Amino acid sequence: MTDRPSVLFVCVHNAGRSQMAAAYLSQLSGGAVEVRSAGSAPADQVNPSAVQAMAEEGIDIAAEVPKVLTAEAVQESHVVVTMGCGDTCPYFPGKRYEDWVLDDPAGQGLAAVRPIRDEIRRRVETLLRELGVGPIEGGVEPADRADR
Known part of the structure; x- marks a missing residue:
């Protein structure tokens, strides 16, 4: 593992929630956090509605x-965030696990x-603060993105 914190986002298909969370964490941390995402039963592609929303x-x-x-x-991550697939995620003592209940x-x-x-x-912004990494200045802001 590296010195910087690492987070793994896990959902069933790795096509929606975990992909959006990983993208936000990558963007908002400015590279200060190592980000991974995976699924217990990965889909063939990322959910088109998630792509459009992001x-x-x-x-x-x-x-x-x-x-x-x-x-x-899982072993290479400091924090493991599950989203609807907690029982399929391997457990290793000493890891921080969170289960985010999301539609x-x-x-x-x-x-x-x-x-x-x-x-x-x-939730990603809260996680960043808990990791001691604030959202970067000039990161994405919650608002209409029609101008981008």
Whole structure:
């Protein structure tokens, strides 16, 4: 592990919640946090509504590819955040685990994904403060992203 904190976001398909959380953490930490995401049963592609919702925030996740959860990814992370798949995540003593109860954006339209996205951002900002890493100046701001 590196000296900088590392976070692994895990959801079932690694196509929505975990992808949005990883993108926000990468963006808002300015590289101060090592970010991973994975799924217990990865989808073939990232949820198009999640891609669109993040694009509204000025964050492009269209090229991301869902990845399978491995024990190594858990071992290499300081914090493991599960989102609806806690029982399938390997447990290692000494790791910080959080379970974020969030609606699943699978099969949902953009209007339903926006509030999920916004709640993920709020939780990522809290996590950053807890890790002692503040959101970077000039990071994405919660507002309309029509100008981006």
